[in-house]
Amino acid sequence: MKIRIYYDATDTGGIVYHTKYLEFCEQARSEIFFSNNIFFENEGYVVKNLEANFIKSAKLGNIIEVKTIIKEIKSASLNIVQQIYKEDTKIFETNIKLVYLKNGKISKIPQKHIKILNEYKN
Amino acid sequence: MKIRIYYDATDTGGIVYHTKYLEFCEQARSEIFFSNNIFFENEGYVVKNLEANFIKSAKLGNIIEVKTIIKEIKSASLNIVQQIYKEDTKIFETNIKLVYLKNGKISKIPQKHIKILNEYKN
Amino acid sequence: MKIRIYYDATDTGGIVYHTKYLEFCEQARSEIFFSNNIFFENEGYVVKNLEANFIKSAKLGNIIEVKTIIKEIKSASLNIVQQIYKEDTKIFETNIKLVYLKNGKISKIPQKHIKILNEYKN
Amino acid sequence: MKIRIYYDATDTGGIVYHTKYLEFCEQARSEIFFSNNIFFENEGYVVKNLEANFIKSAKLGNIIEVKTIIKEIKSASLNIVQQIYKEDTKIFETNIKLVYLKNGKISKIPQKHIKILNEYKN
Numbered sequence A, B, C, D: 001m002k003i004r005i006y007y008d009a010t011d012t013g014g015i016v017y018h019t020k021y022l023e024f025c026e027q028a029r030s031e032i033f034f035s036n037n038i039f040f041e042n043e044g045y046v047v048k049n050l051e052a053n054f055i056k057s058a059k060l061g062n063i064i065e066v067k068t069i070i071k072e073i074k075s076a077s078l079n080i081v082q083q084i085y086k087e088d089t090k091i092f093e094t095n096i097k098l099v100y101l102k103n104g105k106i107s108k109i110p111q112k113h114i115k116i117l118n119e120y121k122n
Helices: A019-034 A111-120 B019-034 B111-120 C019-034 C111-120 D019-034 D111-120
Strands: A002-004 A043-054 A063-073 A077-086 A089-102 B002-004 B043-054 B063-073 B077-086 B089-102 C002-004 C043-054 C063-073 C077-086 C089-102 D002-004 D043-054 D063-073 D077-086 D089-102
Touching: A002 C019, A019 A043, A019 A063, A019 A077, A019 A089, A019 A111, A019 C002, A019 D019, A063 A111, B002 D019, B019 B043, B019 B063, B019 B077, B019 B089, B019 B111, B019 C019, B019 D002, B063 B111, C019 C043, C019 C063, C019 C077, C019 C089, C019 C111, C063 C111, D019 D043, D019 D063, D019 D077, D019 D089, D019 D111, D063 D111
Parallel strands: none
Antiparallel strands: A002 A063, A043 A089, A043 D043, A063 A077, A077 A089, B002 B063, B043 B089, B043 C043, B063 B077, B077 B089, C002 C063, C043 C089, C063 C077, C077 C089, D002 D063, D043 D089, D063 D077, D077 D089
């Protein structure tokens, strides 16, 4: 997924505000489902924990690309890696554990989701 | 209501991103209810239309103050004016028409709200 | 310009947070320049004033489209209309006056910009 | 530092959007300096890497509290822990490595900052 950096993602330091990289990663995760016509209602994946490395920075007008790699699909959770590139340079990487919730409770990931997620499996 | 300007409210132009002033105004409106222990659930006030004047700008570290004046309380809507000051200088002003929704439908503003809103009436 | 609605643009009311529509409009304005390889540095267009009508709402997963119409190009300012559509329905409209700043001062809009802006003129 | 949760921090899932906790932590870090009349210009602390645990969630109207503990002050970097509490319950924790930059280059943390940071040392 390619994302353009606009003013709202930058701060007075002249570069992208740090939490925006995580926001872009979330958008890329959601797009995996939305582009398959799955629009969450009373369900969804919440971040349980994450590690993030801020390697280099992006700025206004840059186009960045988010790559999503599913490392592990468990019964009710996912371990994923997401990397952000600016041209050929990796500028950000995060390891995230996501938990699947349905009606607010940890639940078994639906088979329909697993089929889609498998396409992003490494 | 006083608000400190942090990095997330600024952009690469070195000043506060323009929509943030409207966000601060919304926070001030919500605080009127929250500080009176009214926490909306399946109800709330939505912006129908607004006019905004961006007079001067604020920047990182500034403390600004939002003043809310209720101009008119109608059956299901409100006309309000909100002004943002940096010290004694008015930097932003907006006229907003808000509509009260309950369960997604335009509804009569509850008496309990009107009592609170009257304190901000000019 | 088409924009997908992700979680970050929504609020607990289940719809897009009102200032996000103005943020999407700013992204569409910036894209006019970025797509023409103009990346502002020490210059840019700031919002002087605006009027906005919130007609209908968008929600998670929706794809919306921002249309930008330049109404008037003056020496140092622009009057524009921006409309947001969800499929064929107009859900938001704003009239904005923008001022061109260079090194923090109101300046004459460069000829290179006017050539681009004229393509969006109505 | 106490922070009220307003609409802009929530998402359609009914709770605070995950990156907002990190944004609140950044605000608390900045406030340490701002409240001591240090307003960064051409300098600042950038996040190099972080780990975050999302334990419980906050929602509209909640008041949360960010606690900042400086674990280690190195020549040009800091290791810190930040915790967010909702009443007596810890809902979020992050370990962050910050690097001090001056004019875009990694630099020695000024003595004036160290004096302030020491008050948050554990």
